[in-house]
Amino acid sequence: MTSHIILTGDRTTGPLHLGHFVGSLQNRLAFQDKHTQFLMLADAQALTDTDHDVVHRNVLEVALDYLAVGLDPAKNTIFIQSQVPELSELTYYFMNLVTVARLERNPTVKEEIRQKNFQRDIPAGFLAYPVSQAADITAFKATAVPVGADQAPMIEQTNEIVRRFNTQAGKDILLETRAIIPQTGRLPGPDGKAKMSKSQGNALHLSASPDEITQFVKSMYTDSKHLKINDPGQVSGNAVFTFLDAFEPDISFVDDLKAKYRKGGLADSVIKQHLEVRLQELIEPIRNRRLELAKDPAHVMQILKAGTARARTVAATTLAEVKSALELDYFS
Template sequence: MTTPNQTPNLPVILTGDRPTGPLHLGHFVGSLRNRVAYQHSYQQFVMLADAQALTDNMDDIGKVHRNVVEVALDYMAVGIDPALTTILIQSQIPELAELTFYYLNLVTVARLERNPTVKEEIRQRGFERDIPAGFLTYPASQAADITAFKASLVPVGEDQIPMIEQTNEIVRKFNRMYNCAILVEAKALVPEIGRLPGIDGKAKMSKSLGNTINLGATPDEIRAAVKQVYTDPLHLRVQDPGHLEGNVAFMYLDAFDTEKAALEEMKAHYVRGGLGDSIVKKRLEVVLQEMLAPIRERRELLAQDRGYVMQVLKDGTMKAREVAARTADEVRAALGLSYF
């Protein structure tokens, strides 16, 4: 019942999240909304990347464990349907570690150190020379995840494109060295709508910056967050002309308000002058409350039936493991590691 009946001819998408905190509006715009659409036209695997999350959270494993279920609740609450999408827990598929192990032989240390995504992330985390080896090598692990499911499409942000390129280098090298077509090259699927800014106007909405609105936020939390939403600091008096650039209230309305004509009118009025921020925020609050209410309700209902959620994760993981195990069998055979 809960395992997807996927049509094998559809292209495969692999996507997922590091379960280190609850998902928020930024995830909704950047990925979750797309996944709900993709599941009708692709074979979609959504991975709770707990093993990858550990690469820099070995000292806070409780956070990772806890958030596996929290993120799964977010997935199902926004409409990722276990009957259409395979939701899996990375750590429960040892074949992914096994593929990583072999791919590490196909990539040099120098190449990993040159990976721009890894470089930037190492810089952000301040690791310097004390990089955990698992962190430096995680592109090989990502290549394992992508190739295990023979994904040809991987939705990623602009900044993750070098990761996909590194996966494809491994794919081409493996297929060439072992004269086979076992591994499949993947294409980065970069969403058209860019990142949602944080409520404080910072470019990125991120739990570590404390500028998020979580998908499970209560009505009060939504109200409080909207009050703090950054608008136009030069728009001091209602009658003054307001600016739309960098105005988070209008960026959110652009992303979520479905009444586009009324929104355009409101924007014109704001730019002309005579429209106060409080009116704009009132509209934003209505839009967000309406959008998040059913998500929150579904989330609360699901949270009460943890047994069901765990069964969904178990079924999805078992289904995904079968696929990954077939790929691992093929890889092992190509490497001359089949004996029995």
């Protein structure tokens, strides 16, 4: 297609939500018409801290979300991580290129260990998942990976592994990649503090009903000191304005609302009403497409099967190059 091979994906720990839409799905929709894009359902990675029955169930849920937002299987290779065994074999070889100490220093890993309260009871697969990510990225010769700012250290570690492998091989076989970080930061939950996430229980799913959207917006934090309409209001840290910045395309309209709110004379109910209209307009067609797709789960799984077959072909080529460089191709 054009210049970049893009690899992106989601851990199959639950349906996708508005935070995913802003953080990655919007980019993926743009990329599918410009680049060769691989979309991975990271079920094997999800097993590091999620029950297998949940992971299995959510493969279909995430696939439905992908298709419902408009990701076209004719333009993207959508595949299931665990069904591409070449990735596991690459991970095994890459494990020799990184130390435990380096993995423990990875800022993303350190923060997630803290959040999950693993302390020293860290599953080995969880500690080593930067190596698994390196295998996922390099298997498809991805030159760009859309990630949140907190995931940038993972890309850095991937490139360290690439450089070490190429040095060992004596030639450039694997490609370094770069992080594509969205301009819009992570969305907060309705309280304006914790980021929106399934684990925090503060997410608005892309399949949310009209009533769920209404209740979500009503519960959103604005400014605790904005007690009367005429009181000057605070825009910074106001969750409603954070969402309006993300979802209202008319920037001048949002700027005008902010100016009126700061000056005083604009009710919280008014800005929430504007936001609810935007979210209802955004989610309704996604929800409807998702409901229609869910009527034929076998068709969705067939899309994943075909994408996984294509992904295996590409990953197998890279694996063969890696094994040849390591002189492990005895019967070639």
